[in-house]
Amino acid sequence: MTFQTRRIGVLTGGGDCPGLNGVIRAVTKTAQNEHGASVIGIEDGFEGLVEGRMRELSHQEVSGILGLGGTILGSSSKGDPWHYPVEVAQGRIETQDLSYRALRNVERWGLDALIAIGGDGTMHIARRMMEAGVNVIGVPKTIDNDVPGTDVTFGFDTATTVVCGAIDRLATTASSHHRVMVVEVMGRYAGWIALMGGIAGGADVILIPEIPFSWAPVFDKVHERQSLHKRFTIVCVAEGARLPDGSEVVAGLDAKRTDPKRLGGIGAVVAKAIEAGTGHETRATVLGHLQRGGAPTVADRVLATGFGAAAAHCAARGEFGVMVAVRDGTIRPVPIAEATAAQRLVAPDHHLVAAARSVGTCFGDR
Ligand code: F6P
Secondary structure: OOOOOOOOEEOOOOOOOOOOOHHHHHHHHHHHHHHHOOOEOOOOOOOHHHHHHHHEOOOOOOOOOOOOOOOOOOOOOOOHHHHEEEEEOOEEEEEOOOOOHOOOOOOOOOEEEEEEEEOHHHHHHHHHHOOOOOOOEEEOOOOOOOOOOOOOOOHHHHHHHHHHHHHHHHHHHHHHOOOOEEEEEEEOOOOOHHHHHHHOOOOOOOEOOOOOOOHHHHHHHHHHHHHHHOOOOEEEEOOOOOOOOOOEEEEOOOOOOOOOEEEOOOHHHHHHHHHHHHOEEEEEEEEEHHHOOOOOHHHHHHHHHHHHHHHHHHHHHHHOEEEEEEOOOOOEEHHHHHHHHOOOOOOOOOOOHHHHHOOOOOOOOO
């Protein structure tokens, strides 16, 4: 190795997603096989870095995990070292700056590089670590596909495959009972999962945060299908879509999380409104964490392997302050600053929104 990178730390931060183990495997095997470096697995994201919970990953430990969902290291959405949640009294959470502990552990464990696998929250923390002098490399993950700087994140293909499969199933029972089926999908403030999963499943209505909707076009779509003797309707709604009055539907708040807001519940609200507004029997299904669990698809396994190998090569070359990304069909490093720019949302005039409209999909705006 030209740059003396002997020990590489790796962590998985934020919500898990299928493909994380593929990255851990590729980082470890590439570092060991090609660069003679060792890899230290940090447990539960930045939490483990603050608390000094880590272990060396052996070749054996990362063997046979490519098709395994979740992360063998554990993950957490609550470990921002600069805003670390500490229970100061029973039930009273205060955030404290414990970044010095994380930085001390980087030194104690002799980490020449730190590979942070995560979404936008993790990339923000990685950037701060970089500014504090840590040799950081980011790997973008999330089912939401909303990390700026990369055309795609792994986990997204698996999640949309789950959504498509669910819509296929809901369509058969909807058809038997002549019902409206509302399926609520994840994605936080981005509509990528609803858009792609909805298109793949042939949803009649897709509601996403980026395109404000009102009730009348949604009700009209249900009536239109009825008049065409297509006696069921599938509505795919993103958890972050805003109701016509502009409000979000929030499932709860958790002060310990990097983003305290937990979205969820819009499916039931939409179903109730459609039933009341059209007189048609309507049911809601929330796909929830089914979208994040289980084995990664082929596309996500391949992307995870490509990202992991690329990140290990960056570490070996001493190329830091970057995130590996997909650009124009190839994997390459981009400045981590790009990954912390504004969230990557669906442009309302995205060509796939246009394609969906062309086949008759309603976005509730017209
Ligand atoms: O960011 C991934 C994601 O699954 C979002 O789509 C969703 O809003 C959130 O995480 C759910 O988080 P949690 O698993 O902490 O409830």
